[in-house]
Amino acid sequence: MAAASADARTYARANSERFRHELHELLRIPSVSADPAHTADVQRAAEWLAAHMCGLNLQNVQVIPTAGHPVVYGEWLGAGADQPTVLVYGHYDVVPAEMGDGWDTSPFEPVEKDGKIYARGATDDKGQLFIHLKTLESYLQTGGHAPVNVKFLLEGEEEVASENLTSFIKAHLDLLRADVCVISDTSMRTIEEPAITYSLRGMVYIEVEVQGPSRDLHSGLWGGAVHNPALALVEILSRLHNPDHTIAVPGFYDDVVPLTPEERALIAQTELTEEQFRQMTGVPALWGDANYNIRERITARPTLEINGLWSGWTGPGPKTIIPARAGAKISARLVGNQDPDTIYRQLRQYIESLAPPTVAVQVTLLSADKPALIPYDLPEIQAAARAYAKAWGASPILTRSGGSIPVVADIHALMGIPVVMMGYGLDDDGLHAPNEHFSIEMFQRGIETAIVYLEELAALKAGG
Amino acid sequence: MAAASADARTYARANSERFRHELHELLRIPSVSADPAHTADVQRAAEWLAAHMCGLNLQNVQVIPTAGHPVVYGEWLGAGADQPTVLVYGHYDVVPAEMGDGWDTSPFEPVEKDGKIYARGATDDKGQLFIHLKTLESYLQTGGHAPVNVKFLLEGEEEVASENLTSFIKAHLDLLRADVCVISDTSMRTIEEPAITYSLRGMVYIEVEVQGPSRDLHSGLWGGAVHNPALALVEILSRLHNPDHTIAVPGFYDDVVPLTPEERALIAQTELTEEQFRQMTGVPALWGDANYNIRERITARPTLEINGLWSGWTGPGPKTIIPARAGAKISARLVGNQDPDTIYRQLRQYIESLAPPTVAVQVTLLSADKPALIPYDLPEIQAAARAYAKAWGASPILTRSGGSIPVVADIHALMGIPVVMMGYGLDDDGLHAPNEHFSIEMFQRGIETAIVYLEELAALKAGG
Numbered sequence: 001m002a003a004a005s006a007d008a009r010t011y012a013r014a015n016s017e018r019f020r021h022e023l024h025e026l027l028r029i030p031s032v033s034a035d036p037a038h039t040a041d042v043q044r045a046a047e048w049l050a051a052h053m054c055g056l057n058l059q060n061v062q063v064i065p066t067a068g069h070p071v072v073y074g075e076w077l078g079a080g081a082d083q084p085t086v087l088v089y090g091h092y093d094v095v096p097a098e099m100g101d102g103w104d105t106s107p108f109e110p111v112e113k114d115g116k117i118y119a120r121g122a123t124d125d126k127g128q129l130f131i132h133l134k135t136l137e138s139y140l141q142t143g144g145h146a147p148v149n150v151k152f153l154l155e156g157e158e159e160v161a162s163e164n165l166t167s168f169i170k171a172h173l174d175l176l177r178a179d180v181c182v183i184s185d186t187s188m189r190t191i192e193e194p195a196i197t198y199s200l201r202g203m204v205y206i207e208v209e210v211q212g213p214s215r216d217l218h219s220g221l222w223g224g225a226v227h228n229p230a231l232a233l234v235e236i237l238s239r240l241h242n243p244d245h246t247i248a249v250p251g252f253y254d255d256v257v258p259l260t261p262e263e264r265a266l267i268a269q270t271e272l273t274e275e276q277f278r279q280m281t282g283v284p285a286l287w288g289d290a291n292y293n294i295r296e297r298i299t300a301r302p303t304l305e306i307n308g309l310w311s312g313w314t315g316p317g318p319k320t321i322i323p324a325r326a327g328a329k330i331s332a333r334l335v336g337n338q339d340p341d342t343i344y345r346q347l348r349q350y351i352e353s354l355a356p357p358t359v360a361v362q363v364t365l366l367s368a369d370k371p372a373l374i375p376y377d378l379p380e381i382q383a384a385a386r387a388y389a390k391a392w393g394a395s396p397i398l399t400r401s402g403g404s405i406p407v408v409a410d411i412h413a414l415m416g417i418p419v420v421m422m423g424y425g426l427d428d429d430g431l432h433a434p435n436e437h438f439s440i441e442m443f444q445r446g447i448e449t450a451i452v453y454l455e456e457l458a459a460l461k462a463g464g
Numbered sequence: 465m466a467a468a469s470a471d472a473r474t475y476a477r478a479n480s481e482r483f484r485h486e487l488h489e490l491l492r493i494p495s496v497s498a499d500p501a502h503t504a505d506v507q508r509a510a511e512w513l514a515a516h517m518c519g520l521n522l523q524n525v526q527v528i529p530t531a532g533h534p535v536v537y538g539e540w541l542g543a544g545a546d547q548p549t550v551l552v553y554g555h556y557d558v559v560p561a562e563m564g565d566g567w568d569t570s571p572f573e574p575v576e577k578d579g580k581i582y583a584r585g586a587t588d589d590k591g592q593l594f595i596h597l598k599t600l601e602s603y604l605q606t607g608g609h610a611p612v613n614v615k616f617l618l619e620g621e622e623e624v625a626s627e628n629l630t631s632f633i634k635a636h637l638d639l640l641r642a643d644v645c646v647i648s649d650t651s652m653r654t655i656e657e658p659a660i661t662y663s664l665r666g667m668v669y670i671e672v673e674v675q676g677p678s679r680d681l682h683s684g685l686w687g688g689a690v691h692n693p694a695l696a697l698v699e700i701l702s703r704l705h706n707p708d709h710t711i712a713v714p715g716f717y718d719d720v721v722p723l724t725p726e727e728r729a730l731i732a733q734t735e736l737t738e739e740q741f742r743q744m745t746g747v748p749a750l751w752g753d754a755n756y757n758i759r760e761r762i763t764a765r766p767t768l769e770i771n772g773l774w775s776g777w778t779g780p781g782p783k784t785i786i787p788a789r790a791g792a793k794i795s796a797r798l799v800g801n802q803d804p805d806t807i808y809r810q811l812r813q814y815i816e817s818l819a820p821p822t823v824a825v826q827v828t829l830l831s832a833d834k835p836a837l838i839p840y841d842l843p844e845i846q847a848a849a850r851a852y853a854k855a856w857g858a859s860p861i862l863t864r865s866g867g868s869i870p871v872v873a874d875i876h877a878l879m880g881i882p883v884v885m886m887g888y889g890l891d892d893d894g895l896h897a898p899n900e901h902f903s904i905e906m907f908q909r910g911i912e913t914a915i916v917y918l919e920e921l922a923a924l925k926a927g928g
Binding site: 033034035036095096101102159160161187201203205212213214215216217218219220221222223224225226227228230231233234235237238239240241277281282283284285286287288289292294297298299301303305306307308309310311312313314315316317318319320321322323324326327328329331333357358359360366367401402403404427430431432433434435 | 498499500566665669677683684686691692699701703705741745748751771773774776778781790791792821823830866868891894895897
């Protein structure tokens with residue numbers, strides 16, 4: 001079996017350039033799930049993946065409609081019923097990207113430069129999910145079979161909070177049945193420090209709209225007796241945090257599981273210096289809850305962010321209006337055991353309690369997802385650690401990610417299987433930002449590590 | 465001479481429909497001065513007016529370039545050197561307008577409906593300046609001459625704070641020399657209550673930009689240790705007002721001339737009820753400084769408004785970023801004797817004092833204009849009152865306007881002549897808002913009142 005993985009790794013190295021050119025094709029499809037104008041592109045990306053899976057000789061390949069964007073499914077069950085089955089989850093949708101946001105090259109025209117692939121979705125998550133397709137191909141094209149069975153669950157709504165995935169999983173438990181789920185949609189600090197992620201933050205995403213006058217008013221003719229809705233909005237939003245940067249929403253922290261000394265020691269292994277943090281983000285100074293170190297703040301503590309803000313005139317020059325409306329997009333990142341429904345209720349009630357009678361305030365829920373916390377001593381996670389040691393050339397650290405992958409909590413709870421997050425991105429890949437990129441070396445090492453991991457999972461079964 | 469005005473009025477009534485169709489042509493030109501994309505349209509509007517003046521047999525007609533949009537000049541000096549000269553000021557530029565703002569019909573395709581002309585600029589100020597061109601035409605086409613000399617100064621930058629007009633006036637004092645300036649760019653409460661405006665608010669317009677991280681960041685991966693610039697912005701903006709709705713900028717009220725009991729009595733004549741105010745604006749409740757009544761708040765007290773707000777993602781659905789930047793457009797309306805340069809300095813210093821070290825805050829001045837306060841007992845204003853009584857059919861009230869016409873303070877100070885503001889708009893014409901309109905009856909009565917006013921000015925001279 002070790003010989004099979006060696007052949008597969010050789011094949012993967014020999015075909016590296018072709019693999020990337022195939023990935024470029026997928027990256028060229030602007031599958032922006034948040035924007036209705038891109039609905040057809042999201043569908044096109046799904047069909048591209050299904051066609052690609054058919055080309056790899058996967059069976060039962062399907063583009064399955066949902067109430068939103070489709071799920072792509074495919075399987076290779078040739079290892080037989082006595083071998084374990086791995087469910088690979090990934091997402092082929094991306095967040096919006098426009099040249100005007102600060103891209104140096106067109107976000108949907110991949111460019112390879114300085115050992116990196118630049119494109120929206122390069123690291124999040126098209127490049128990372130593609131690793132698993134190429135892993136299976138490398139086995140099938142060399143020995144004709146893989147050490148374990150593999151199923152693919154590729155969704156098109158991760159960036160819009162996987163709205164339809166929970167019900168999809170509930171409706172397809174038989175189809176998806178597996179022993180372990182593997183997800184590559186996270187990142188490591190440097191290439192020498194591979195990381196297995198055992199915790200993700202959950203999220204509540206809301207929109208707040210303030211309506212003042214029934215139309216934009218001339219600020220000279222009416223100003224002085226009208227509560228400007230933009231002012232009302234900033235007055236509300238300014239009260240979401242306390243002066244010490246903690247969140248002011250009553251009850252917000254009630255269900256947060258305190259960090260144990262053991263976990264704080266684990267987190268301390270990846271602590272950043274303030275200087276490193278400033279260089280990576282470009283901020284002039286650190287901010288946040290002084291009771292926690294940087295890595296704790298960005299992975300293990302809940303947050304409340306303003307993601308967008310709009311009102312009135314934002315074009316060039318002056319326009320003298322009192323805007324009719326003002327709005328904000330706001331999201332909280334949650335940690336175990338915060339319940340997104342409870343947090344949404346607390347947030348909405350707090351905002352409504354701050355709303356003055358001089359304007360009308362409306363709070364809308366856009367998404368709500370649970371945080372995930374996987375025990376980090378599971379054998380499937382230990383097997384992943386061995387795969388890194390053999391194929392990556394470094395032992396992985398166990399880490400919390402501050403990001404959210406809505407499906408993780410669901411798969412863990414609904415399917416009752418471990419979820420192993422083997423992310424092959426780098427922390428500074430610029431995901432969700434202009435000039436998102438994916439390191440070609442990470443892509444290559446990712447495939448080789450994933451190849452070895454399948455072997456380790458088979459050995460685990462044999463040994464267990 | 466009374467016969468001349470009677471003939472002119474008859475002519476104006478007979479040609480009413482043609483006058484409006486000519487005005488429609490001017491309204492069709494989207495002369496949006498704030499938007500560089502419309503520079504050629506602003507120029508086109510200037511040239512249309514110059515051509516129209518030539519057609520009316522005005523002399524010395526010129527489109528005079530400035531550092532920004534051009535000034536249109538034309539004169540009729542046929543009344544002779546012993547008759548007074550009236551300088552008519554107006555502006556042919558408009559504020560931005562897009563269907564998406566809530567227009568029922570295209571803003572640059574004038575529609576006449578229910579006795580009103582709907583179009584951007586209908587009342588502010590194309591329709592009102594056109595009154596004076598048609599007034600002169602009505603005299604010249606009937607008796608061949610007007611009772612006084614008339615000069616036109618029509619600018620294309622009023623809506624962007626008349627940036628180049630002060631230097632233009634200084635450079636053309638000889639060309640513009642006149643005995644009185646007449647401006648129609650204000651409004652009255654109802655058609656039965658014509659108003660002469662003797663006071664205007666000044667303005668300081670600034671932009672505040674907050675820079676956080678060097679690029680948009682993934683809110684999951686970085687959130688918790690970065691001061692979100694949108695949050696920093698709302699924290700700053702929320703401190704511009706006190707809980708009692710007064711302005712918190714230190715020194716802001718220092719130079720405000722207190723209202724006299726006599727003026728408060730004058731203002732009380734046009735006071736609005738809270739119910740009227742709510743109906744006119746659509747706000748759910750009144751707001752503002754409880755020490756002043758509604759009309760005082762909106763005309764005689766200074767304000768500080770947020771005119772625009774922007775940050776991060778404002779499209780459909782969620783996008784989980786910490787924005788790199790957040791910004792606001794903010795403007796203060798000033799009353800005598802507030803000095804715009806002093807107020808700008810106070811505002812900038814206060815905002816900078818609120819800026820935390822976790823972000824970079826930049827304050828930029830967009831415009832600064834003095835308030836204007838004209839003594840309301842001047843003979844030229846009394847003559848205007850008589851013109852209203854004769855031609856409008858009602859005696860005017862003397863009123864303060866909350867709006868700003870930057871040129872008024874300049875003409876008053878630089879040319880040393882009275883400025884008489886005879887506005888023919890209605891308070892609810894929706895200027896600077898969607899569905900701006902101008903009453904056809906106001907247009908018609910405006911021309912007749914302006915016709916009589918020229919005669920009253922000649923009589924003033926003869927009598928004086």
